[in-house]
Amino acid sequence: EAGVAQSPRYKIIEKRQSVAFWCNPISGHATLYWYQQILGQGPKLLIQFQNNGVVDDSQLPKDRFSAERLKGVDSTLKIQPAKLEDSAVYLCASSLEGQPSYGYTFGSGTRLTVV
Amino acid sequence: KQEVTQIPAALSVPEGENLVLNCSFTDSAIYNLQWFRQDPGKGLTSLLLIQSSQREQTSGRLNASLDKSSGRSTLYIAASQPGDSATYLCAVRIYNQGGKLIFGQGTELSVKP
Numbered sequence: 070e071a072g073v074a075q076s077p078r079y080k081i082i083e084k085r086q087s088v089a090f091w092c093n094p095i096s097g098h099a100t101l102y103w104y105q106q107i108l109g110q111g112p113k114l115l116i117q118f119q120n121n122g123v124v125d126d127s128q129l130p131k132d133r134f135s136a137e138r139l140k141g142v143d144s145t146l147k148i149q150p151a152k153l154e155d156s157a158v159y160l161c162a163s164s165l166e167g168q169p170s171y172g173y174t175f176g177s178g179t180r181l182t183v184v
Numbered sequence: 185k186q187e188v189t190q191i192p193a194a195l196s197v198p199e200g201e202n203l204v205l206n207c208s209f210t211d212s213a214i215y216n217l218q219w220f221r222q223d224p225g226k227g228l229t230s231l232l233l234i235q236s237s238q239r240e241q242t243s244g245r246l247n248a249s250l251d252k253s254s255g256r257s258t259l260y261i262a263a264s265q266p267g268d269s270a271t272y273l274c275a276v277r278i279y280n281q282g283g284k285l286i287f288g289q290g291t292e293l294s295v296k297p
Contacts, residue, residue, distance in 0.1 A: 075227075102284070111188070111273055111287030112228070125284060164283070164297055172218050173277075173285060177227040 071095065073176035076160050081182045085148035090179045093142070094163030100124075101138060102173070103146050112160055117143060127170040151183045186211045186278050190288035197264055205224045205259040207274035212252045215277040219248050219259050220289050222271045222290070231272075233261070267268045 074093040082088050095100050099120050104112035107176040115134065117124040122139035129136070133152070147153055158178040187210045197203055207217070214233045220228040232241045232248040234257070238247040247260040256275055271292045275285040
């Protein structure tokens with residue numbers, strides 16, 4: 070099966086600019102997650118979708134971050150305006166709906182550098 | 185609040201050695217525990233998934249164990265190779281919070297030829 074697709078792989082922007090990341094999960098995976106991984110740390114959940122509804126966005130900085138999952142498939146994560154501390158790898162993952170016993174599958178991530 | 189800790193933070197061994205990476209978690213109410221590998225600048229590759237009812241899982245030279253009652257897991261790598269050099273992350277999938285993963289900070293492994 071095809072994996073989780075993410076784009077772009079790398080992005081460099083200046084602070085206060087905006088940026089968007091795209092994710093296409095594994096076909097049939099209703100649950101989609103966005104994680105932020107700062108250098109030297111483990112990934113932390115930003116937002117979780119079940120189909121096109123938000124399950125958990127408690128750790129999403131909503132003043133600057135937004136995410137959507139139209140039609141319950143692809144998802145985009147946007148940052149506007151970006152800050153230096155947003156420099157990180159943004160990972161998208163998906164898993165089967167209602168199957169917590171299944172593991173996650175992660176994409177290759179987008180490395181964001183804010184200068 | 186679930187916290188996951190990995191020890192050591194970094195490890196350097198000569199090729200051929202057997203090694204153990206440790207992971208501990210504070211809340212035993214988990215669905216499962218997953219070990220991932222991350223190469224520099226890359227995403228996460230799943231290595232092993234242990235359900236809460238299981239004690240261990242094996243894949244090739246890798247063996248992961250889970251002791252839910254004590255909140256511990258170990259990843260055993262046999263006959264290490266330079267290609268095993270990477271960061272290894274453990275993560276627990278927790279109940280009642282949408283099944284999100286809580287990660288440790290990782291162990292950076294370097295296997296010297």
